[in-house]
Every structure is written in structure tokens, then in C-alpha cells.
Amino acid sequence: MARTQRTDLTQRADALLDAAAELLLATGSRRIRIEEVAARAGVGKGTVYLHWGSRDHLLLAVGAREAAAMLDLVVAAVREDPAEAAPHRYLRRHFLEAMRRPVLTTIFSADVSELDAFARHPARAGLRASKPIGSRAYLSALADHGLLRAHTDLADVEYGIQAVAYGFFTSDPLQATDPSRSLEHRADRLADVIRRSFEPSETPAPDRYAAAAPHVIEAFTGVAGEYRRVAYGTAAD
Amino acid sequence: MARTQRTDLTQRADALLDAAAELLLATGSRRIRIEEVAARAGVGKGTVYLHWGSRDHLLLAVGAREAAAMLDLVVAAVREDPAEAAPHRYLRRHFLEAMRRPVLTTIFSADVSELDAFARHPARAGLRASKPIGSRAYLSALADHGLLRAHTDLADVEYGIQAVAYGFFTSDPLQATDPSRSLEHRADRLADVIRRSFEPSETPAPDRYAAAAPHVIEAFTGVAGEYRRVAYGTAAD
DNA sequence: CTCATGACCAGATGATCATTCTAGTCATGA
DNA sequence: TCATGACTAGAATGATCATCTGGTCATGAG
Numbered sequence: 001m002a003r004t005q006r007t008d009l010t011q012r013a014d015a016l017l018d019a020a021a022e023l024l025l026a027t028g029s030r031r032i033r034i035e036e037v038a039a040r041a042g043v044g045k046g047t048v049y050l051h052w053g054s055r056d057h058l059l060l061a062v063g064a065r066e067a068a069a070m071l072d073l074v075v076a077a078v079r080e081d082p083a084e085a086a087p088h089r090y091l092r093r094h095f096l097e098a099m100r101r102p103v104l105t106t107i108f109s110a111d112v113s114e115l116d117a118f119a120r121h122p123a124r125a126g127l128r129a130s131k132p133i134g135s136r137a138y139l140s141a142l143a144d145h146g147l148l149r150a151h152t153d154l155a156d157v158e159y160g161i162q163a164v165a166y167g168f169f170t171s172d173p174l175q176a177t178d179p180s181r182s183l184e185h186r187a188d189r190l191a192d193v194i195r196r197s198f199e200p201s202e203t204p205a206p207d208r209y210a211a212a213a214p215h216v217i218e219a220f221t222g223v224a225g226e227y228r229r230v231a232y233g234t235a236a237d
Numbered sequence: 238m239a240r241t242q243r244t245d246l247t248q249r250a251d252a253l254l255d256a257a258a259e260l261l262l263a264t265g266s267r268r269i270r271i272e273e274v275a276a277r278a279g280v281g282k283g284t285v286y287l288h289w290g291s292r293d294h295l296l297l298a299v300g301a302r303e304a305a306a307m308l309d310l311v312v313a314a315v316r317e318d319p320a321e322a323a324p325h326r327y328l329r330r331h332f333l334e335a336m337r338r339p340v341l342t343t344i345f346s347a348d349v350s351e352l353d354a355f356a357r358h359p360a361r362a363g364l365r366a367s368k369p370i371g372s373r374a375y376l377s378a379l380a381d382h383g384l385l386r387a388h389t390d391l392a393d394v395e396y397g398i399q400a401v402a403y404g405f406f407t408s409d410p411l412q413a414t415d416p417s418r419s420l421e422h423r424a425d426r427l428a429d430v431i432r433r434s435f436e437p438s439e440t441p442a443p444d445r446y447a448a449a450a451p452h453v454i455e456a457f458t459g460v461a462g463e464y465r466r467v468a469y470g471t472a473a474d
Numbered sequence: 475c476t477c478a479t480g481a482c483c484a485g486a487t488g489a490t491c492a493t494t495c496t497a498g499t500c501a502t503g504a
Numbered sequence: 505t506c507a508t509g510a511c512t513a514g515a516a517t518g519a520t521c522a523t524c525t526g527g528t529c530a531t532g533a534g
Binding site: 049054 | 495496497498499500
């Protein structure tokens with residue numbers, strides 16, 4: 001029964017998150033009213049506060065659920081092909097996935113175009129807040145199996161990947177988006193920079209990736225779990 | 238006599254730009270009043286409009302003069318050591334110089350911290366507007382002398398350098414600025430990424446740089462000239 | 475005649491108060 | 505025990521008026 005309860009709660013949370021995401025895309029985060037979110041999900045306003053402690057928390061949850069879903073895809077991809085754990089492959093996928101998800105692009109471009117100051121703090125702070133993308137556990141796993149350049153400080157790699165990824169993600173809407181430069185093409189450029197900058201010059205043997213894969217999967221699963229905790233975490237902002 | 242005139246005008250322009258820069262640092266671009274700028278430079282308000290067509294143009298000029306000065310340094314450095322023309326050396330210098338100039342860091346971080354929407358459009362639009370940093374002429378000169386990776390599309394290099402530089406420049410204030418990570422250290426990380434991503438894997442012979450240097454100098458001098466034209470351009474916004 | 479000036483004006487900006495809206499609470503009832 | 509929506513405090517919005525400031529240009533100095 002507790003199980004059924006849990007499922008019910010998750011379903012209701014998802015319905016609310018769906019409604020919030022819908023409104024986010026339709027009107028921008030600024031205009032999302034809790035009452036309307038609740039109405040769209042067919043519940044009372046107070047019910048929203050049984051799930052998330054505040055409006056900001058709900059908005060953050062929308063982004064967090066999306067992020068968790070993305071990480072699930074990454075994990076699945078690594079399961080299928082361990083070589084997908086390489087930073088350039090992972091970030092390529094990450095870039096493409098993020099750019100294709102309206103909710104995430106909306107959040108990302110929020111401070112560039114919109115002036116939704118609100119959308120910034122909650123969603124961004126948690127979403128792209130350094131750690132996830134470069135996740136230390138992930139990098140450690142790679143380093144342990146010789147999948148990063150030798151003699152490089154992990155903190156430096158983390159800083160560098162962070163800066164590069166941030167640059168490609170955010171400069172993208174700014175640069176004259178030559179339509180001939182497809183999303184895939186831009187993702188390839190990002191992957192190229194990451195690979196050349198942080199990975200070994202000779203392509204590592206496949207078995208190295210196979211050996212590292214479990215740890216990478218564990219790292220990403222952990223991060224995904226954190227996201228999901230934020231997304232569904234019952235109240236207590 | 239025309240020469241003396243010109244000098245006088247330039248001196249007066251500099252005095253006005255100095256005053257504007259001072260006020261920019263002291264109060265933020267928002268609060269700069271033309272009348273006060275003029276007063277500080279010891280001239281009448283109308284005189285400002287003999288130099289720049291509008292308030293925005295004046296603000297832009299402040300940034301442009303700074304940018305021109307930076308490029309002068311780059312040119313001087315390349316003159317002294319042609320190897321300084323390499324993208325990773327150039328951008329390293331660019332990064333350090335920009336980060337050390339209060340006027341530029343103020344402009345750069347304007348949209349992150351301050352909400353000076355005004356400072357954005359004029360200054361940023363012209364300042365970091367893609368072209369300068371990656372300057373096509375510069376890249377062509379390098380490519381002609383085999384100083385970029387072979388078989389890479391120039392447009393791709395431009396896009397990539399742009400994105401990477403943007404990432405390091407703007408993510409810098411965001412990332413937890415670990416004080417142990419000195420400015421130089423961060424500049425080195427940027428240089429490393431640029432070198433590995435866009436330059437030949439084996440360090441080119443010095444004479445290659447010597448051969449390319451004149452063209453590089455010409456390219457940068459040209460860009461510096463454009464900046465200066467914006468900075469001192471008599472009226473006609 | 476050339477160039478600098480500051481009084482002047484229109485529109486932007488800010489301050490003040492009244493009004494509406496909405497996040498978050500909680501007493502009530504299913 | 506859990507969901508609800510009427511309720512409240514405080515924030516957002518709007519309306520009004522006063523002040524400020526960018527930009528112009530007639531005037532006068534050199």
C-alpha cells in the first residue's frame with residue numbers, strides 16, 4: 001500500500017510538473033501562477049505545497065526532472081556502448097539533448113532574452129551549477145582508468161570542461177546562428193574541443209571504457225538521483 | 238595647424254573618455270550623466286556631442302578605447318616575439334589583460350551582477366561582438382602559414398575559439414573563484430584548451446611565426462584602428 | 475567664419491500612493 | 505490522514521505627478 005501511495009504521489013507530482021512545464025513554455029516562468037498549475041493538474045492549490053515548499057522549488061523541480069531524464073539517457077547510452085562514457089561523447093549527447101528540450105533551452109536563454117530574474121536563481125543555480133556537468137566522481141572514474149590526459153589535475157579538468165561547456169551552451173544563441181551550421185555540427189565542434197583538450201591523444205582501447213563504465217554509470221546515476229530528489233522531494237524547500 | 242587641431246581634439250576626447258571611465262567605475266554606467274562627464278573634463282555639455290553622436294556612443298567609446306589599447310599590447314608583443322601570434326598565446330594575454338582592466342571587467346560582468354541594461358547593448362554589442370577576438374584576417378594569416386590544425390574549416394575555428402573564449406571569460410566570475418586558482422592559472426587553462434584544440438600537434442618552427450607575424454600584426458592593427466575609430470570618431474553615431 | 479557653450483525642451487526616469495494580484499497558510503471537512 | 509480553497513500579508517502593477525537628463529540649437533567668443 002505504501003508502494004501504491006508512492007506511485008500516486010509521483011504521478012500527481014508529474015502531472016503538476018507537466019502543467020508547470022506547459023505554462024513555462026507558453027507564458028514564461030514569470031507568469032506561472034501556482035493556482036493555474038494546480039488547476040491544470042486537477043488538484044487544489046494547497047496540494048502543490050504538499051510536494052514543494054515554494055514556488056521557486058517547483059520551478060527548480062521542472063528543470064531538475066528534465067535534467068534527470070537527460071542523465072538517464074546518458075546512462076542508457078553508456079550501458080549500450082561503454083565508449084559513450086568519454087567526455088566528448090557524453091557532452092556531445094548532453095549538448096544535443098539539452099538544445100532539443102524546449103524547457104531547458106527556455107531556462108538557459110532566460111537571462112539572455114527574457115528578463116525573468118526569477119527563472120534564473122532557482123532553476124539555473126541548481127541546474128547548471130558546475131558540479132553536474134563535470135561531476136567529480138565521473139572524472140575520477142575516467143582518470144582511474146587512464147581515460148583523461150595524464151598528469152593533469154582533476155580540478156583543472158573540471159574547471160576547463162566547465163568553462164568550455166558553458167561557452168558552447170551559452171554563446172550558441174549569441175553567435176550568428178548560421179543555419180548551415182546545424183545543431184549536430186556545433187555539437188561536433190564542442191566534442192572536438194573536449195576530446196583534444198582533456199582526453200588522451202591516442203584513442204584508448206575499448207576495454208578501458210568497459211572497465212570504467214560501471215563507475216561512470218554509478219556516478220551519473222547518483223547525480224540523476226539527486227536531481228530526482230529535487231524534482232519530487234516532498235515539501236521542505 | 239590641422240595637425241595641432243587634431244591633437245587637441247584627441248586630447249579633449251581622451252579627457253572626456255577618462256572622465257566617463259572614472260564615472261563608470263564609480264557609479265556604474267547607468268548613472269553616468271553627460272553633463273558630469275563634460276564638467277569633469279572641464280568643457281561644456283554640447284562639446285561632448287561634437288565628439289560622439291549619443292550617450293550610447295560615448296559609452297561604447299570607453300570600451301573601444303580600452304580594447305584598442307589591449308590590441309596595441311598584443312601587437313607590440315608579436316613584434317617582439319612572433320611566436321606570440323599563436324592563438325593560445327594571444328588569448329592568454331587577452332584574457333589576462335581584460336581581467337586586469339576594471340573598465341572591461343565591469344562591462345563584462347554587467348549583465349551578470351548589475352542590471353545595467355544600457356551598458357549591455359552599446360558596449361557589449363561592439364566589444365565582444367564575435368569578430369574581434371577571432372578576427373577572420375588573423376585566422377587566415379595563421380592558416381596560410383600552417384599555424385592552425387590542418388584540414389579544419391576556418392569558420393569552424395572561428396566558432397570554436399569564440400565559444401571557448403566566451404566560456405572562459407564569462408564563466409570565470411561564476412565558477413567558485415577558488416583563490417588558489419590564480420588569474421594566471423586560469424589563463425593557462427584557457428591557453429591549453431586553445432592550443433590543443435586549434436593548433437598543430439607539433440609545435441611549429443619559429444620561422445613560421447616570423448613569416449606570419451607581419452600579416453597578424455596587420456590584422457590586429459586593422460582591428461585596433463576600427464576600435465579607435467569608434468572611440469574617437471567625430472560625432473555621427 | 476569656426477567652434478564651444480549652456481539655456482531650453484521633450485521625453486525618460488523616479489517617487490508616491492492606490493489598487494490588484496498571488497504565494498503561502500491553515501481551519502475545515504471528506 | 506490528507507486535500508482543499510477561503511483568507512491574509514505583502515509583492516507586483518498602475519496611475520499621477522514631480523524631477524531629471526539626453527540632445528538641440530541660437531548665441532556669442534575668438
